[in-house]
Amino acid sequence: TTPCDRPAPPTAGLSHGQYDKWEIDPSELVLLEELGAGQFGVVRRGKWRGRIDTAVKMMKEGTMSEDDFIDEAKVMTKLQHQNLVQLYGVCSKHRPIYIVTEYMRHGSLFNYLRRTSPDQLGPAVLLDMCIQVCKGMAYLERHNYIHRDLAARNCLVGDENVVKVADFGLARYVLDDQYTSSGGTKFPIKWAPPEVLNYTRFSSKSDVWAFGVLMWEVFTCGKVPYGRVKNSEVAEMVQRGMLLEKPKGCLNEIYNVMRLCWRRLPEERPSFRALKEELAVIANSVL
Numbered sequence: 001t002t003p004c005d006r007p008a009p010p011t012a013g014l015s016h017g018q019y020d021k022w023e024i025d026p027s028e029l030v031l032l033e034e035l036g037a038g039q040f041g042v043v044r045r046g047k048w049r050g051r052i053d054t055a056v057k058m059m060k061e062g063t064m065s066e067d068d069f070i071d072e073a074k075v076m077t078k079l080q081h082q083n084l085v086q087l088y089g090v091c092s093k094h095r096p097i098y099i100v101t102e103y104m105r106h107g108s109l110f111n112y113l114r115r116t117s118p119d120q121l122g123p124a125v126l127l128d129m130c131i132q133v134c135k136g137m138a139y140l141e142r143h144n145y146i147h148r149d150l151a152a153r154n155c156l157v158g159d160e161n162v163v164k165v166a167d168f169g170l171a172r173y174v175l176d177d178q179y180t181s182s183g184g185t186k187f188p189i190k191w192a193p194p195e196v197l198n199y200t201r202f203s204s205k206s207d208v209w210a211f212g213v214l215m216w217e218v219f220t221c222g223k224v225p226y227g228r229v230k231n232s233e234v235a236e237m238v239q240r241g242m243l244l245e246k247p248k249g250c251l252n253e254i255y256n257v258m259r260l261c262w263r264r265l266p267e268e269r270p271s272f273r274a275l276k277e278e279l280a281v282i283a284n285s286v287l
């Protein structure tokens, strides 16, 4: 039950007996146009209870460990922050299962950066986008929740350049070992620090490394890190201490923050909490 002093989470009121709070009744969901396809299959826009815009991931069979995910969904629905894409719930009484989240109208940050003209994305806007991602990640860090695949492709854009972090923690349930093992073709090598490349040791500090790469993606308006260099070569370069170059037109103060995120030792990287303060100082002073 929801204590009356706390605003009921969007998933509240679902307990009509046959449904748990994080379970969504598919009869209350109308599926609309396709938004794209990802690691798990098709994603469509949906209307929940006639009025709530949602994004519905329809999980292709065999792509994720469903029971483990459904267990975790309870925890994920409790993670609520203005810079996290809210998980409303799951439809798990049928196959494929649906993951239902809030809808973000402008799609992934990666595509938004590449398709929006540079004059609309001045340094102040770009820095604000990084600060929003940092706030969402600082919330996850406070809740000891590791993302494991933070990148511009896994952040989403709403109206007025609102940016939210999506799919936090979902990587743990992917069954495709091309994605899960660091030697696999789909493993996000270009966002991984040395301790993940060598020992797949994920932590909030490995998310911080990925955040540094996300900042580079933002300030290059959606360039691919290390260009067309193959994943195996990037792993080599990162091990040797080679770092991404300063994006054209990027302030030194901002590039220095990226460098802090790419410290070889995880304990030498700042927390998201510290990064949030650092970025706020830059936003207030130089921009």
Ligand SMILES: CN1CCN(C(=O)c2ccc(Nc3nc(-c4cccc(NC(=O)c5ccc(C(C)(C)C)cc5)c4)cn4ccnc34)cc2)CC1
Binding pocket: 035, 036, 037, 038, 039, 040, 041, 043, 054, 055, 057, 085, 101, 102, 103, 104, 105, 106, 107, 108, 149, 154, 156, 166, 167, 170, 171, 174
């Ligand atoms: C003017 N433009 C026209 C084109 N356009 C769109 O078509 C467009 C508009 C809105 C979109 N919104 C969303 N799109 C998605 C979406 C769409 C396709 C694929 C995916 N992602 C996935 O399927 C996915 C992501 C990550 C992962 C792992 C576990 C590996 C981390 C696995 C699977 C998400 C999720 N959303 C959650 C909230 N809002 C959205 C997506 C696309 C953007 C606007």
